[in-house]
Structure formats: C-alpha cells, structure tokens
Amino acid sequence: MIYDFITNMYFTGMTHGGMIHLSRAKEPEVFRGFWLFFCISKYLKEEIYMEYEISNRLSGVHGSMIRELFKLGASKDIISFGGGNPSAETFPCKEIEEIAAKGLGENPVSLLQYGLSEGYTPLRDTMKKYLEKKEGFDFENNELFIVSGGQQCADLTTKALVNEGDVVLTEEPAFVGCLNTFRSYGAKLVGIPMEQDGMNINALEEALKANPDAKLLYTIPSFQNPTGITTSLEKRKKVYELCCKYDIAILEDNPYGELRFAGENVPTIKSMDTEGRVIYAGSFSKVMAPAFRLGFLVFNKSLTGPLTVAKQCTDVHSTVLFQYICNEYINNYDFDKHLEDSRKVYEHKCNLMMECMKKEFHPSVTFGHPEGGLFVMAFLPEGMDSAPFVREAINRGVLSVPGAAFLADESQKSNGFRLNYSTPSDEQIVKGIEILGKLTYEWIK
Amino acid sequence: MIYDFITNMYFTGMTHGGMIHLSRAKEPEVFRGFWLFFCISKYLKEEIYMEYEISNRLSGVHGSMIRELFKLGASKDIISFGGGNPSAETFPCKEIEEIAAKGLGENPVSLLQYGLSEGYTPLRDTMKKYLEKKEGFDFENNELFIVSGGQQCADLTTKALVNEGDVVLTEEPAFVGCLNTFRSYGAKLVGIPMEQDGMNINALEEALKANPDAKLLYTIPSFQNPTGITTSLEKRKKVYELCCKYDIAILEDNPYGELRFAGENVPTIKSMDTEGRVIYAGSFSKVMAPAFRLGFLVFNKSLTGPLTVAKQCTDVHSTVLFQYICNEYINNYDFDKHLEDSRKVYEHKCNLMMECMKKEFHPSVTFGHPEGGLFVMAFLPEGMDSAPFVREAINRGVLSVPGAAFLADESQKSNGFRLNYSTPSDEQIVKGIEILGKLTYEWIK
Structure with missing residues (x-):
C-alpha cells in the first residue's frame, strides 16, 4: 500500500x-x-515473509470448482444450474423459528453449553428408530453418530480408515466434495464408470482385483450426484457381494434418499449389510436446512472408538440447538408431510427441466430421467469435451458444471455437464435450457 | 444374541x-x-464380521480422557473440576434468543441455505475491525476465516501444513484436544517445559536446533490450558524471534484471551508478526456459547487457498445462524459490558478457588494464580505421580484431570492435576477443595 x-x-x-x-x-x-x-x-x-510449505495431502487438491462457480452464479446476472443447493421453498422456516424460540426460551443452557461428541442423545435415538423402521437397519451391531453435515461423514470415515497412498474406489463421475476429502488424506482415487443403472460391475471387479489393498468403495446409490442415476437393486446386491468377496468397506452416501419423487423405492446397501461392512452417511441438509450443518453416520460398533476420537480431534461436537430442532421437528411435527411436500417441489422442477431439455437440446445430447434428488447430467456426443461448451454457456448467461470436475483424474476430459434443477426458478429453468439448447445446435454440427 | x-x-x-x-x-x-x-x-x-484396520494416523490417539471424565462428572453425584466448560451464567441467553427470533423471522432462507466456506462476510468484517482495533492485527497481509470452533483452527492448520512424521513443538503440559489433533495427522510431538512465565526459552531453542524441519510451534500464551499460566511479554518476543530465526510457523491459540480478570494486558504474538508467521486461533465458545461451534482463524494471505480447500473438504462451512447471532450481538448489543460481566464471574470463581486451595491444600502443593481463563494446575511435590491421587479423589467424589493427560508423551508421569473453576458452583468449589485438601494431607507424609 x-x-x-x-x-x-x-x-x-x-x-x-x-x-x-x-x-x-x-x-x-x-x-x-x-x-x-x-x-x-x-x-x-x-x-522476509515466511514461505509456507503446504502439506503433501493438500498440495494436489484444488478448491471446489463448484463452490467457486457458486460465487460466480451469485455475483453475476446469470442463470445458475451450477450449484447444489436444495430448494429454499422446502425449508420448514416457520417451524424452525418456532422450535428455536421454544428451546432457547425454555432451556437455553443445555442447547448452548458443550455437548457430546457422539451427538445429542434424543436425536440419535430418534434417528435409530427412524432408520430401523424405514431402512431396516440393525442397531444391535451398528452405532449412529450425529456429525457436522454429510461432508463430515466422508471426512471422519477417511480419517479413521484410509492411510496416505491407500486406494479409494469411487463411482465415476462422483461428488467432487467427497473426492476432495479422499484426496485431502492422500488417497489414490480409482474411478469405476457409471452406467444408467449404476457402476459397471465388471469394471468394479477388475478394480478390486487390481487393487487388493483398496480401503473403501464410495457410492451414492440413490439419485447420484452428479448424474442423477439410481443404482438398481440387482447392482446394489452385486456391489455388496463383491465388496465382501474382496474384503473392502463401503461408504454409502445417501444425502438425497428422502427425495424420491418417481419410481419404486430401492433398499439401501446398508440394509443388506450382514458383515458390518457398510458405513452409511445421511444428511439433514436436504430435508431440514443445509446451514444446520448436520448429518449422521451409521457404522459397525467396532468403529465407535476411532470415530469418537476422529470427531473429538476435528470439531469436538456438532451444534446442539440444530440437533434439538431436528429432533423436535421429526417427533412433534408432520415430518412425513414435509417430505411429501418437498418431493413435489423437486418433482415439478425436475419434470420441467426434463421437458425443456427434450424440447430444446440437440437430439444427440443424451440424458437420463432422475427419480429423485437435485441433479441430472447431460452428455454431448461421445468424444466431445464439455469444458469449452460450459465456458461458452457462461458467456451467454447460463452456468452448469463440466463433467471433468467429477472425475477421479480431473485432467481427463468429459462430455458431460451437470445441471441442478432445485435452485433455479421455473422461469430460469425455461430460459436457461433454451439458451443451452441453442448452444447445443451450434456446437453439434 | x-x-x-x-x-x-x-x-x-x-x-x-x-x-x-x-x-x-x-x-x-x-x-x-x-x-x-x-x-x-x-x-x-x-x-465373518469385517475387521477394520484403523488408519496409522488415528491408531495412536486415545479418546480425550477429559471428555470421558466429563461423562463421569455428568452421570454421577460428583463435584467436577474436570471439565473445561465456560460458566453457563455468562451465556447471553436472552439476547441469543432475541437475535435468533429476529433473524429467523426476517430472513430465514439466508440463514438456512448453504453459506460461504470462508465464513459469513459481515461477521468476518466485524472481527477484522475488532482485532485491528483491539490487537493491532494487520489485515492488509492477513486474512480471517470463521471456522467451527477453536478445535477446527488446529485441525485445518495441521491439515494444511503438517505432513505425517513432521515435528510439532508444543508447550508442555498443553491442551490435550489440540495435541490429539496434531497426533491425528501423524505429527511427532516434542514438548517444551512450561515455567511460571511461559516456555523455558533455552529448551525451546534446543528443540528448534534438534528439529530443524519442525513445522509448527503450538502455544496458548494467555491463561494457558491446563496450567493457567500467562506467557510474559518478554518471553512472547523471544518465542517469536526464535521462530523467525529457525523459520517455523506459530499456532497461537487464544480461546481465553477476552477473559482477563487480573494483571495487565499482554500483546498477542500475532500482533508482533511482521513475517506472516503466526496463525492465530480465536473462539466464540468462551465469549458467546460453546455449542455455537464457532471460532476464527487469522493467517497470512498466502494460506488463503489451502485453508479454503481444507475447510471445504472438512465440513464445507460453519453454521450461518450462529455467525449471524455473533455479528448482531457484537455490533448491536453491549459486547464490552458482556465481557466485563463475564470476567467478574470468572474472577470471583477463580479467587474463591485460590483462597480455598491456600487454606486447604498441604503447603507443599504448589500452584500459580491465573490472571484469566478457566483453569489452574496444582502440583504435588516433585517426583509424585498425580494419577493415583486423582483416582482416589474421584472415589471421594471430586473430579480433576491428571497432568499426564496434557503431556506430549502421555505415558510419562506428572505431579500436576488440572482444576477448572468456571463450571462448579461456589458451594461445590468450597466443598470439593476441602475434600482434595484433606487428601493432600493424607497423600503427603
């Protein structure tokens, strides 16, 4: 200066x-x-300024392209299909306000003083009952912790199980937030290509054979981020079997599980888990509010000690007030109706986007139809790179995320681009897809 | 079954x-x-149950003895000097309730939707102004992030700077929560003995010479946990000089800084930092409420990228509502008076405990008089082990923490035991110290 x-x-x-x-x-x-x-x-x-040497584990991790795009989407007059925000109209704002007032009025100290690392006991009990009933989880052999969002599920699991240099197998494309978490512990990522009904099973077995010491398989079986794909029951069974055969743990990430608006429910992999092999990650971000920063982790009891330590070393415990609010809301309000209403919002927005895509996109652009969740991925014709397409679309005022962001090796090219339908308004969906559609016709000759 | x-x-x-x-x-x-x-x-x-192999980094870390004792203290009819809870009577409960109602009433979506990894911008600006004015920090060269509690300051710093096997130098005894964080990244701890005015400077220089590749020096210069010691200005200068000379970063942890109730203010090491060498960790746990899980990290701008990535990989961002509450409270309420009132509570409790200790403890038990913070450490005569003493005290209904819990090498013995005066009531302090005092007379022949 x-x-x-x-x-x-x-x-x-x-x-x-x-x-x-x-x-x-x-x-x-x-x-x-x-x-x-x-x-x-x-x-x-x-x-004379100190030169910091950044740790090996973080040196290779780039900032989340999506969170940077998120800023771009927020700061410019742009239609953003780039973010991954749940639809704000689904937040139970009034009820949250009401419960917060009740809790802070009646018993503030218990909600403001240090809490337990494992989580707020009443919410842990509620979630155990809920998951026992809804998903058939076995809490004789499993434990449940409340943690600071779905992201922390991956963070604590990796901290506890993955050494530097260990292989983590992952669906490809996959949620970049968790890929970065694995990278931040020095894990080596090996991607298993996704098909319309889940991972390519042959590729999975080949990867398991080629990496006998792999520690973890990462999967979002329902309404996957970024593709919107739901893994079929048959493939879930096959994935579980193979992981048993090759003795590897599974991190089943299910942040969107409650947001099914079409098709039949498919059992979670955790519900098939007789060997304590599946670590199940859930989130309150999409069914309550993301800024609660609350999620839950279900795991074999043998991991209770290491995961307690991991949590203590990381952030001691998660916020108590929001745990209290979740617990009160689930028990004393109409949680089922809230979920039903939320699903309708997502269904409407998804269907609108799909209709527009069918109408506006060049016929050689392919995409599936999500049965739930927040995302769909569209693919330019094989061999094309989506990165310059996405850049040009940003110039024209529409933000999406190039598929390369979701690859195990980000330097590879992808012909896919991810579209989020939960955040934009109906008008934005119609207009944004129209702009993208025109661009597909210019792009594909 | x-x-x-x-x-x-x-x-x-x-x-x-x-x-x-x-x-x-x-x-x-x-x-x-x-x-x-x-x-x-x-x-x-x-x-056929899966046998998990725990990562190397966590294998050596035990659960926090204190958090386990905390459960014991909560579950039994016991007088607990074991915890580290701030005094609940200092929480501005009414104001928190009021601000929460205002925020959730007026603008709920912005407080419930995903926020920025760096923190809520208005609170970041408020804290920058506050620290510029109060501590003379230089935000031309430094940046400030809001993170999930003081613990996460250590977590993110270690994630970004410390490789497995790297040496972290630390005051000894030191806050076990952060020692465990360093351990959880595979760091090798080297302890520098504490004296009544801070680290032994010769020992520090010897350790710096012996570990030329050490990455970080960890210190709580004000009202240290567990000893209650405040490092003198002279020693702070010396510590900073030596860290410059041997080119090592400093993690200055200052969670209790606002709780000075006696003596003269001593400038932070960060305020002397002309080389961008000091990473400063602050916390809202002791001045607002611990269950907010909010702290702040001040660091040279060159670390902005790596620390953003570290935060994104860990828990994406911290809760927005509590950041909003802190910001509103600091700007629109009488924060200075709140701190003044809090200090009086701590002063009273500390003085009461010190009086009782002077009166009840065997004269060969030594201890300093804290000028702030939450803790004091008492020492049995040289050569005695405090662990069996603490165990016997628990049998008699009084909980404290054996000094060994705070050592770089926990298998060593310590003659100290940590006492917390912020949580117990006046009656509990009087009665608990009386019981401990009697035991000192039995123990020391």
Whole structure:
C-alpha cells in the first residue's frame, strides 16, 4: 500500500494526506531517492515473509470448482444450474423459528453449553428408530453418530480408515466434495464408470482385483450426484457381494434418499449389510436446512472408538440447538408431510427441466430421467469435451458444471455437464435450457 | 444374541418363545448337539464380521480422557473440576434468543441455505475491525476465516501444513484436544517445559536446533490450558524471534484471551508478526456459547487457498445462524459490558478457588494464580505421580484431570492435576477443595 501510495504520488506529482511535502516538480532528485528507498523496502519486506510449505495431502487438491462457480452464479446476472443447493421453498422456516424460540426460551443452557461428541442423545435415538423402521437397519451391531453435515461423514470415515497412498474406489463421475476429502488424506482415487443403472460391475471387479489393498468403495446409490442415476437393486446386491468377496468397506452416501419423487423405492446397501461392512452417511441438509450443518453416520460398533476420537480431534461436537430442532421437528411435527411436500417441489422442477431439455437440446445430447434428488447430467456426443461448451454457456448467461470436475483424474476430459434443477426458478429453468439448447445446435454440427 | 438365548435355554432347561421344543432334561444328547451347532455358528458369525484396520494416523490417539471424565462428572453425584466448560451464567441467553427470533423471522432462507466456506462476510468484517482495533492485527497481509470452533483452527492448520512424521513443538503440559489433533495427522510431538512465565526459552531453542524441519510451534500464551499460566511479554518476543530465526510457523491459540480478570494486558504474538508467521486461533465458545461451534482463524494471505480447500473438504462451512447471532450481538448489543460481566464471574470463581486451595491444600502443593481463563494446575511435590491421587479423589467424589493427560508423551508421569473453576458452583468449589485438601494431607507424609 505504501508502495502504491508513493508510486501514485510520484506520477501525479501530488502529496497526499499532508504527510510528505515533496513533489516531482519541486525537488525531483530528493523525491526519486525517496521513491527508490520505498521500492527497495517493499522488495525487502516481501523477501522476509515466511514461505509456507503446504502439506503433501493438500498440495494436489484444488478448491471446489463448484463452490467457486457458486460465487460466480451469485455475483453475476446469470442463470445458475451450477450449484447444489436444495430448494429454499422446502425449508420448514416457520417451524424452525418456532422450535428455536421454544428451546432457547425454555432451556437455553443445555442447547448452548458443550455437548457430546457422539451427538445429542434424543436425536440419535430418534434417528435409530427412524432408520430401523424405514431402512431396516440393525442397531444391535451398528452405532449412529450425529456429525457436522454429510461432508463430515466422508471426512471422519477417511480419517479413521484410509492411510496416505491407500486406494479409494469411487463411482465415476462422483461428488467432487467427497473426492476432495479422499484426496485431502492422500488417497489414490480409482474411478469405476457409471452406467444408467449404476457402476459397471465388471469394471468394479477388475478394480478390486487390481487393487487388493483398496480401503473403501464410495457410492451414492440413490439419485447420484452428479448424474442423477439410481443404482438398481440387482447392482446394489452385486456391489455388496463383491465388496465382501474382496474384503473392502463401503461408504454409502445417501444425502438425497428422502427425495424420491418417481419410481419404486430401492433398499439401501446398508440394509443388506450382514458383515458390518457398510458405513452409511445421511444428511439433514436436504430435508431440514443445509446451514444446520448436520448429518449422521451409521457404522459397525467396532468403529465407535476411532470415530469418537476422529470427531473429538476435528470439531469436538456438532451444534446442539440444530440437533434439538431436528429432533423436535421429526417427533412433534408432520415430518412425513414435509417430505411429501418437498418431493413435489423437486418433482415439478425436475419434470420441467426434463421437458425443456427434450424440447430444446440437440437430439444427440443424451440424458437420463432422475427419480429423485437435485441433479441430472447431460452428455454431448461421445468424444466431445464439455469444458469449452460450459465456458461458452457462461458467456451467454447460463452456468452448469463440466463433467471433468467429477472425475477421479480431473485432467481427463468429459462430455458431460451437470445441471441442478432445485435452485433455479421455473422461469430460469425455461430460459436457461433454451439458451443451452441453442448452444447445443451450434456446437453439434 | 442367539448364543445368549440358546445358552440361557440350555441352562434353564426351558424353551423360549415356543420356537424350539427341546430341553436338557428330556433329550439331552440332541440338545447338546444343537447347542454345539449354535456355538459354532456364533463363532463362524463372528468370523465373518469385517475387521477394520484403523488408519496409522488415528491408531495412536486415545479418546480425550477429559471428555470421558466429563461423562463421569455428568452421570454421577460428583463435584467436577474436570471439565473445561465456560460458566453457563455468562451465556447471553436472552439476547441469543432475541437475535435468533429476529433473524429467523426476517430472513430465514439466508440463514438456512448453504453459506460461504470462508465464513459469513459481515461477521468476518466485524472481527477484522475488532482485532485491528483491539490487537493491532494487520489485515492488509492477513486474512480471517470463521471456522467451527477453536478445535477446527488446529485441525485445518495441521491439515494444511503438517505432513505425517513432521515435528510439532508444543508447550508442555498443553491442551490435550489440540495435541490429539496434531497426533491425528501423524505429527511427532516434542514438548517444551512450561515455567511460571511461559516456555523455558533455552529448551525451546534446543528443540528448534534438534528439529530443524519442525513445522509448527503450538502455544496458548494467555491463561494457558491446563496450567493457567500467562506467557510474559518478554518471553512472547523471544518465542517469536526464535521462530523467525529457525523459520517455523506459530499456532497461537487464544480461546481465553477476552477473559482477563487480573494483571495487565499482554500483546498477542500475532500482533508482533511482521513475517506472516503466526496463525492465530480465536473462539466464540468462551465469549458467546460453546455449542455455537464457532471460532476464527487469522493467517497470512498466502494460506488463503489451502485453508479454503481444507475447510471445504472438512465440513464445507460453519453454521450461518450462529455467525449471524455473533455479528448482531457484537455490533448491536453491549459486547464490552458482556465481557466485563463475564470476567467478574470468572474472577470471583477463580479467587474463591485460590483462597480455598491456600487454606486447604498441604503447603507443599504448589500452584500459580491465573490472571484469566478457566483453569489452574496444582502440583504435588516433585517426583509424585498425580494419577493415583486423582483416582482416589474421584472415589471421594471430586473430579480433576491428571497432568499426564496434557503431556506430549502421555505415558510419562506428572505431579500436576488440572482444576477448572468456571463450571462448579461456589458451594461445590468450597466443598470439593476441602475434600482434595484433606487428601493432600493424607497423600503427603
């Protein structure tokens, strides 16, 4: 700043703030010496700043392209299909306000004082009952912790199980947030290509054979981020069998599970788990509110100790007030109806986007029809790179995320681009897809 | 369970639930075969449970003894000086309730939707102004993030800077929560003994010489946890100089800084930082409420990228509502008076405990007088081990934490035990110290 100030002063020949009474016109030599001194001191000052050496584990991880795009989407007059925000109209705002007032009015200290690392006991009990009934989970052999969002499920699991250099197998494309978590512990990612009904099973078995020491398979079987694909029951069984055969743990990430608006329910992989092999990650972000930063982790009891330690070392415990609000809401309000209403919102937005895509996109652009969740991925014809397409679309005012962001090796090309339908308004969906559609016709000759 | 059920059946000679119509008395041979079968299948069943291999980084970390003691303190009729909870009477409960109602009433979506990884911008700006004015921090070269509690300051810093096997230097004894964070990244801890005015400076220089590649020095210069010691200005300067000389970063942890109730303010090490070498960790846990899980990290701008990535990989962002509450409270309420009132509570409790200790403890038990914060450490005569003393005290209904919990090498012995004065009531302080005092007379012959 001093440098800029002096330089500025030098070129304008003016003083500033009355502190230095010199000007180029009046005493040029003196001033030039003065200026030189400041330039040198700036140089010296920069020289003595500490140079940090970033840890190996983080050196290879880039900031989330999506969260950077999110800022772009928020700051410019742009139609954003780039984010992954749940639809704000589904947040039970009034009820949250009501329960917060009740809790903070009646018993503030218990909601504001340090809580347990494992989570708020009443919410843990509620979720156990809920998952026992709804998903058939076995809490004789499993434990449930409340953690700080779905992201922390991946963070704690990786911290506890994955050494630097260990292989993590993952669907490809896959949720980049968790890929970055694995990378941030020095894991080596091996991608298993996705098909319309889940991972390519042969590729999975090949990868398991080729990586006998792989620690974890990462999957979002329902309404996958980024593709919107739901893994079929048959493939879920096959995935579980193979992981048993090759003795590898599964991280089943199910943040969108409650948001099914079409098709038949498919049992979770965790519900098939007789060997304590599946670590199940759930989230309150899509059924309550993302800024609660609450999720839950279900795992074989043998992991209770290490995961407690992992949680203590990371953020001690998750916010108690929001755990209280979730618990009160699930038990004393109409949670089922809330979910039903939310699903309708997502169904409407998804169907609208799909209709527009069918109408506007060049016929050689392919895409599936999600049965739930927040995302769909569209694919340009084989061999095309979606990155320049997405860039050009941004120039025209529409944001989406290039598929390469979701690859195990981000330097590879992808012909896919991810579209989020939960955040934009109906008008934005119609207009944005129209713009993208025109671009597909220009792009595909 | 099947095993227990059958075994139980075998010994009682009864059937259960009408499923199996055999009894030892009637058909002993058949039943014995049956029982054997179940025992084998139990064996087989246990065999096929997955055996998890815990990561190297977590294998050496034990659960926080304090958080386990915390449960003991909460569950039994015991006087607990063991926890580290701030005094609940200082929480601005009414104001928090009021601001929460305002925020959730007026603009709920912005407080419930995903937020920025760096933190809620208005609170970041508020804290920058606050720290600029109060501590003289330089935000031309530094950046400030809001994170999920003081613990996460250590977590993100270690994630970004410390490789497995790297040395972290630390005051000894030191806050075990952060020691465990360093351990959880595979760091090697080297302890620098504490004196009444801060680290032994010769020992620090020796350690810096012996570990030229050490990455970080960890210190709580004000009202240290667990000792209550405040590092003198002279020693702070010396610590900073040595870290410059040996080119190592400093993690200055200052969760209790606002809780000075005696003596003169001593400038933070960060305020002397001309080289961008000090990473400063602050917390809202002791000035607002711990269950907010909010803290802040101040660091040289060159670390902005890596720390953003670290935060994104860990929990994406911290809760927005509590960031909003902190910001509103600091700007629109009488934050200074709130701090003043809080300090009085701590002053009173500290003075009461010190009076009682002087009166009740055997004269050869030594301790300093904290000028702020939540803790004091008392020391049995040199050579004695505090662990059996603390165990016996628990038998008599008083909980404290043995000093060994705070050592770089926990297997070493310590003659110290940590006492917390912020959580117990006045009556508990008087009675608890009386019990401990009697025990010191029995223990020291």
